[in-house]
Amino acid sequence: MVQVRAGIAYDCDVLVVGGGIVGLSTAYAITRAAPGTRVTVLEKEAGPARHQTGRNSGVIHSGIYYRPGSLKARYGVTGAAEMVKFCAEYGIAHAVTGKLIVATERDELPRLHALVQRGRENGIPVRELGGAQIGEYEPEVRGLAAIHVGTTGICDFVGVARQLGEASGAEIRYGAQVVRVDRRPERGVAVLTARGDVVRARVLVNCAGLYCDEIARLTGDEPGMRIVPFRGEYYELARPELVRGLVYPVPDPAFPFLGVHLTRGIDGGVHIGPNAVPALAREGYGWGVVRPREVAGTLAWPGAWALARRHWRYGGGELHRSVSKKAFTAAVRRLLPAAGEEDLVRAAAGVRAQAVLRDGTLVDDFLIKEAPRAVHVLNAPSPAATASLPIGREVARRALETLDSV
Incomplete structure (x- = not known):
């Protein structure tokens, strides 16, 4: 059904670009809050959640790490409880396992104590453990002290994303890569896909993850950051x-x-990682994946150079662990002395879409910006999957307000 407004034919009211968990949660929240609103989701891959959503540790984070009052803290704490409830309601694999955060060096003890305080400020129950008590939870793990966070869990985030899409009632088009956006304040937004389809909407919502800054620029907005x-x-x-x-x-x-870190997943296997190294493509899941245009775009951003100058020592350590299995194993053995190189089997990598400002600052919180007929989600790193339900509601609220104003 095509809707007509002031002589203009619209394919939908709200067009969401990106079929990861945030985009699909936004579609779900829009149709829940405003039944009858027509939503279309464009996803360039053949199915949902093929990138950040489906390539992480699968952890339902408690919210203990995040600055009190930040969007991460607010959405992380409420989102964890909502995610467990959502998984239970729809029969999606999940478990509330709790987790240990372990200090292995003396200089980490003040930071561990600071996490206890932060957790309590965020309303999260935390149990402090001495070194000898760690074995109650993890017999093979060693450390000077630890905290146990009982509300942490694990789940199948791909399954969550798929269910959000189905329950939303939105039209979801897979294999639909956006290549051009034509926004006119008086006429709405028209999007051209790589296969030649044109989709017209009253409002665009950009949840494109690794490409969110590029979609913002295609729309005609300067995001002020680069992925x-x-x-x-x-x-x-x-x-x-x-x-x-x-x-x-x-x-x-x-x-x-x-x-x-060490994460026992819903399949019973234990993931170890991740480290964090610069990728040579936005979908650079290995050193052999290089996209010169994307590398050039990163190198042209002043913030990338400022970041490198500021954190070269930390980055050097991460690179060393990337190319040396021995070095990676040494990092693991700090927590799990029984592990050897032969115990580590290479698994699939993920890529984090990290927003960096012009001065080299790493954007730490969720970043959502509004523009004429558009809402852009420009930074949604961990715990975005955990917090996807409240994030989706916030993005939906802004999209619906924009829709009401046009």
Whole structure:
């Protein structure tokens, strides 16, 4: 059904670009909040959640890491509870496992204590453990101290994304890569796909993840940031019996990465990782994947150079662990001394869409910007999958307000 407004034929009211968990959650939230609103989702891949959503540790984060009052903290805490409920309602594989955050060096103890305080400020129950108590949860894990966070869990985020799409009632078009956007304030938005289809909408919502800044620029908006892709490399643990649940190191607060951790997934296997190294393509899941245009785009962004100058030492360590299995194993053995190189089996990698500002600042919180007839989600890193239901509602609210104003 094509809707007509002021003589203009629209294929839908709201057009969502991106069929990951945030885009599909947004479509779901729009149709829940405003029944009758026609929503179309364009996804360039052949199915949902093929990139960030489907290539992560599968963890339902508790919200303990995030600055109180930030969108991450607000949406992470509420989103975790909602995600468990959603999975239970639709029969999606999940478990509330709890996790350990373990300090292995003395200089990590103050940061561990700071996490306890942050967790309590965010309303998260936390149990503090001495070194000898770690074995109650993880007999093979060693550390000076730890905290146990009981609300952390795991789930099948691809299954969640698929269910959100089905329950939304939106028209979802797969294999529909956006190549051009024509936005006119008085006439709406027309999008051209690579296969020649044109979709006309009153409002566009950009949930394109790794390409969100490019979609913003195609729309005619300057996002003020650029996506710099970081690859996260994983291994599988050949002896999964060494780990019962989820084990994390104490993160460095200067970076939005959580460090190499151990995650028993819903399939019973144990993932180890990720590290964080610059990718040579936005979908650069290995060193052999190089897209010169995308590399040139990253190098042309002043923020990428400022970031490299500021954090070259940290980055050097991550690169070393990428090319040296021995170095990666050493990072694992800090938490799990029983693991050896032979226990690590290479697994599929993921790529994080990290927004970087012009001055080299890593955008740490969710970033959502509005423009005429458009809403752009410009930074949605972890815990975006965990928090996808409340994020979707927030993006939907803004999209519907924009829709009402045109």
